[in-house]
Amino acid sequence: MDSILNKGPFAPCPSPFNMAAHVLGRATMQPEKVALTVMGRSQDTHWSYAKLEAAVRGTGTGLLRLGLKAGDILLLRLGNTPEFPIAYLGAIAVGVIPVPTSSQLTLGEVEKIVATLKPKAIAHGASVPSPEEGSFQRISEADLAEMHALPPCDYVVDEPDRMAYIIYTSGTSGRPRAVMHAHRAIWARQMMFEGWYGLKDDDRLCHAGAFNWTYTLGTGLMDPWTIGATALIPEDGIPPEALPDLMKSHSASIFAAAPGVYRKMLKSGSTLDLPTLRHGLSAGEKLSEPLREQWKKATGTGVYEAYGMSECSTFISANPTAPAKNGALGSVQTGRNIALLAEDGFAPQGEVGQIAVHRSDPGLMLGYRDANEDTAKRYRGDWFLTGDLGVLSEDGQIHYKGRNDDMMNAGGYRVSPLEVEAALLAAPEAEKLTALAVCDVEIKQDVRIIAAFYTSEAMVDEAVLEAQAKDILAAYKRPKLYRRIDAMPLGPNNKLRRAALRDFL
Template sequence: MLSIFDNGAPAPCPAPFNMAAHVLAHADDLPDKIALAVLSPARADRWSFARLAAAVRGTGTGLLRAGFQPGDILLMRLGNTVEFPIAYLGAIAAGMVPVPTSSQLTAPEVTKMIAGLGAAGILHDADVPCPDDTGLPVIDTAALAAMRDLPPCDYAMGSPDRLAYIVYTSGTSGRPRAVMHAHRAIWARRMMHDGWYGLGQDDRLCHAGAFNWTFTLGTGLMDPWSAGATALIPAEGVDPQALPLLLRRHDATIFAAAPGVYRKMLSHHTTIDLPHLRHGLAAGEKLSDAIRQHWNDASGTKIYEAYGMSECSTFISGSPAHPSRAGMLGQPQQGRRVAIVDDAGNPVPMGDPGVIAVARTDPGLMLGYLGAEEETAARMRGAWFLTGDQGHMEPDGQIAYHGRNDDMMNAGGYRVSPLEVEAALLAHPGVIEAGVTDIEVKEDVRLIAAFYTGPADIPEADLTAWCAMRLARYKQPRMFRRIEAMPTNPNGKLQRQALKPLI
């Protein structure tokens, strides 16, 4: 018996189709229902489905009037505000291609993105780093806010397979890769509604992340709106220790966060009274059994974990209907075709370890990496897209996670390529060789540690400042150590795993 999960394909995506039209369809039948509440301890900013749809479609009109055309790529350099999802959906509604990016990225990092993106313009919050010499038209937040009151644009309908948006991932090359997704990606996410969330129209889903994080954008906003549910998002600056109060005050029924947020909440609260909460959701990094148990003890509710990636969102998960067993990620969602394969793409016998792979026909799988056809092809093997992560499958379809198949690091829920961090360090005049890895400094807390060779010790403050100028904060090493020589294999290749004991 081979390690293949295949219980049939999902319903095909309708055509013609527009992702924003699908997300906001409930503006017609639930116009007065609250779609979004931005929560702070003192107040909540509420948006009905009708108000949200009007703002989105008005923004689409404004972007068209600004001279942008369907198919144009728009780089988003916006902050953690409601402007982010409105501009994102407004661009998609009008047929443009938004590129959401983290506000933590530095101007040099954004410059590298722009070079290969072919963007037609930038949507920019002045408080978010962005190069000022791009030569591209810039739409600021004041202009975006004014667009909300314009007449609604028509939804740009078309093939569900056409490009809808682009997200960035570091990838194993060390350079951020632009991942292209089709409009049908939102249709594919319906498999997550039952397969992970247990999501219904009466739910009030609170996501602890920032508006401009793709985890929040999908799980916290697009999916609840698609289902006619209410999205609850903490306002910028809300401390995790205040989240239990907000969850209770606003009757949250589902809570979603990276495992680190659960850990911070539990460090301040041994008991969490949430009478309306049915369960929690976790993704972004591996959820430990300790956090899972502590949360259950404190709140009386369970956490359901999901596995995915920028290229295919989440496709393996535990759920209220199908909980994962101890030590397992969960099972592929109904409608997914998933296998454990060898390096050639051949499914391995049931129970044997191999690479976790999802079918190339999955409607949520990326169209490819922009401008990197060879790298796209390298991730495909026959009928499968190889994730690069190791696991094994049990006869009932449950999958265990064995770890990364490469040296990708995980810092606070973000996947970070060591090559990108090492490149920044190697530019320092006092560094000859560099190697980085992530290390666990305490339960469920991982930091990036950097090792280097050179003629003399470099003050840690100098290296910290050097990296801060070149890398987003989540990519910056928190520890630095000079060593005499880098650990290598007989062929001279750096052995990053051998760095961990050296700290």
């Protein structure tokens, strides 16, 4: 049996269509309901659906009055404030193309983006690195705030396949790529409501991330607003350890975060008192089984994982009615058409293949901007190649096997780093670790071994980790070298730069 999972098609996106209008469609039905609460240390800030829509449509008017028009590019260099999603939706409402970027980018990185993107304007926060001069307008956060009171713009509606926004993703070559998405991308995210979230209109979804992170932007804000739920976001600077008390006081029913946040919240080893929480959501990197079990023990709730990428919204996931089994990511969402590809066709069930998305998926990108050749390289026929590897089990679940270019080579064997990391994290001594990652390293010409790098607050008995590896892993999968380092090498979005581990040797 080949690894092909066609769970579609999903209901077609209406036409004409506007993404911002779709996200705020509940505003007229429930104008006084709280759409957003910014959870503060001493004081909260609340945004009703009516106030939110007024701010978005006023921002759209303000952008037009500044001379921006449909198709112009607005680069978002904003801080961790509600101005970020408001400017994002305000631009989309009038056909301006917003480009959200991480506030952690350096000025040099931003200047490279500006040089190729050539934005008409840059919306900037005072503390966020941004070019001072150039052939663009500068719009401050104060300018954006003043736009909230302007008369509401009309939503620009047109074909759902036209471009709505651009996001940047790391390329395998190390050069960031500008990923173009259509208005229909928000329509496709509805497949996640049941397929991952278990989201309802009376939910109060708390996302641990910053406003200016695309994971927060989609899962924490756009999706709850689309269904009419309430989004809960911690104010800037609140540490993960403080989130349980905030979640309890705000009656959070769903929690979303990256695995690293879960790890920090569980650091004390105490039970977390979250009486209204139904479950947690995880994405961004692989969630380890020990961490999932720790959360279950501490809260009595499950964590459901999803797999997606910058080029396509999540399409493989577990959910409350179909939890993952035996360490799997989960199942293909209803409405999706997914396959695992071998070098010469479809991978047989039970064998490793590259995860691929059919080009008909409404959540799939339009392409990389000004890079038709790079876009074409990502396709094999009608299938978009994700660069990630997976295995389809007999029960229809997909087990993640790491990046195609992260797969390690040890003695001629291909080894997933995730498998080795999961084994080591199950060791008793792993409680002392704050982070762990493995990669293959070349110790002399044509001789590669697997090395384990870790951070810890206390000294770790590496012999215990070695014994754990010996008990669980085949000899060729075991690390031959252990190295304690001060900090893991992370990219702008806090994702591990695995190749950079080799610099610590």
